[in-house]
Amino acid sequence: MPAVALTVNGKPVTGDVDPRTLLVQFLRENLRLTGTHVGCDTSQCGACVVHVDGKAVKACTVFVWQIDGANITTIEGLADPNGPLHPMQEAFREHHGLQCGYCTPGMIMTAVDMVNRKGHDLDDPTIAISAAAPATITS
Amino acid sequence: MYAFTQHRPATVRQAASLLAKQEEAKLLAGGHTLIPTMKLRLAGPKHLVDLSKVEGLSGIEMKGRSLTIGAMTTHVEVQTSPVVRENIPALAELAGKIGDPAVRHRGTIGGSLANNDPNADYPAAALGLGATIITNKRRIPADEFFKGLFETALEPDEIVTKVQFPKVNKAAYVKFPNPASRYALVGVFVSKRSSEIRVVVTGAGANGVFRVTAFEEALKKRFGAKSLEGLTVPADGMASDIHGSAEYRAHLIGVLARRAVAAAG
Incomplete structure (x- = not known):
């Protein structure tokens, strides 16, 4: 059983895992961080997106041992639990940017990644394209 | 699993x-x-x-007129590389159209080529630019690398280490993506390097990526979208599934080839 050590939402965590353990399983089942959801489980929808070393990654398509040593941020780590929401969470809340809410954690992590990558180059057409295809944000 | x-x-x-x-x-x-x-x-x-711990498998380097990309280089690295953008912009654009950002953060050029999915984008670039696939054993020209659906010339213990692309005068890739997966329903890559013209199709062929020699011949006379007017590809040998019939795919090849030639300028 491979031993893994990660930093998740700023805290060091370790575990001995079956090699088949996906990052999303490790987060949900070992760490009980159930904010990250499994949607399609076929690497398409993006409900399971978390940040691995600052980049959006589908947690259902990475074995946890592949990213041993990485720094992970999940939806739980975006804002201080006792403080205000992260501005992206607040924007989704303000504009009712959700339907049933199941994929919202992945959408928010994807949107934060988009801002991180594009910064001030993030324009209305890019946002509009993403809004038209919410299941898979493509830009 | x-x-x-x-x-x-x-x-x-x-x-x-x-x-x-x-x-x-x-x-x-x-x-x-x-x-x-x-x-x-x-x-x-x-x-x-x-392969993620193997040294020396990532990176992008331009030497002379040849662009070398390490096999473990991710799609986002190719998409955003100033070196690729300056020397073969069509390749950077193709990489930026693969899947979605999360896929591009993990997916690699070597993995895509070795897998040779009939709907993948990179095989079109490799064949469309006349690339050379470098392994731990030898150098394989793209013309000899792709052998059919998910089949390549790779031997069981052979590992792709680098891909070498020659700089071309003109190139463009246009694809009609499946709206959910972003795989190419049909994608056409065109390039022109001195007298050598390549028109390569992914997504459509029942046997994977292929060149359209009739289109290439027509473009040799004059490299312009007009040269392809009236030319078609027979539906025979095209893939057919719930996403599109063989006839539809064959039709798209003509449309996308004209757009790609126009985009290449």
Whole structure:
């Protein structure tokens, strides 16, 4: 059983895992961080997106041992639990940017990644394209 | 998913020896095809040889008129590389159209080429630019690399280490993506390098990526979208599925080829 050590939402965590353990399983089942959801489980929808070393990654398509040593941020780590929401969470809340809410954690992590990558180059057409295809944000 | 043992070699030599030694071993690059395939139990390797710790497999370098990309270089690295954008912008654009950002953060050029999915984008670039696939054993011209659906010239213990692209005068890639997966329903890559013209199609062929020699001949007379007017590809040999019939795919090849030639300028 491979031993893994990660930093998740700023805290060091370790575990001995079956090699088949996906990052999303490790987060949900070992760490009980159930904010990250499994949607399609076929690497398409993006409900399971978390940040691995600052980049959006589908947690259902990475074995946890592949990213041993990485720094992970999940939806739980975006804002201080006792403080205000992260501005992206607040924007989704303000504009009712959700339907049933199941994929919202992945959408928010994807949107934060988009801002991180594009910064001030993030324009209305890019946002509009993403809004038209919410299941898979493509830009 | 079937059980397996994972290996994390530090060198290409170690990885190759694991592949040769272990029965039913498979290489793991970005994992964005292999892991979903394993979940569906369509693949059940007993050993996974992960390449992420192998030194020297990533990176982008321009030397003379040749652009070399390491096999483990991710799609986002190719998409955003100033070196690729300056020398073969069509390649950077193609990389930026693969999947979505999360896929591009993990997927690799070597993994995509070795997998040779009939709907993947990179095989079109490799064949469309006349690339050379470099392995731990030899150099394979793209013309001899792709052997059909998910089949390549790679031997069981052979590992793609780099891909070398020649700089061309003109190139463009236009694809009609499946709206959910972003795989190419049909994609056409065109390039012009002195007298050599290539028109390559992915997504459409029942046997994977292929060149359209009739279009190439027409473009030799004059490289312009007009030269392709009235030319068609027969539906014979095209893939046909719920996403599009063989006739539809054949039609799209003509449309996208004209757009690609126009985009290449």
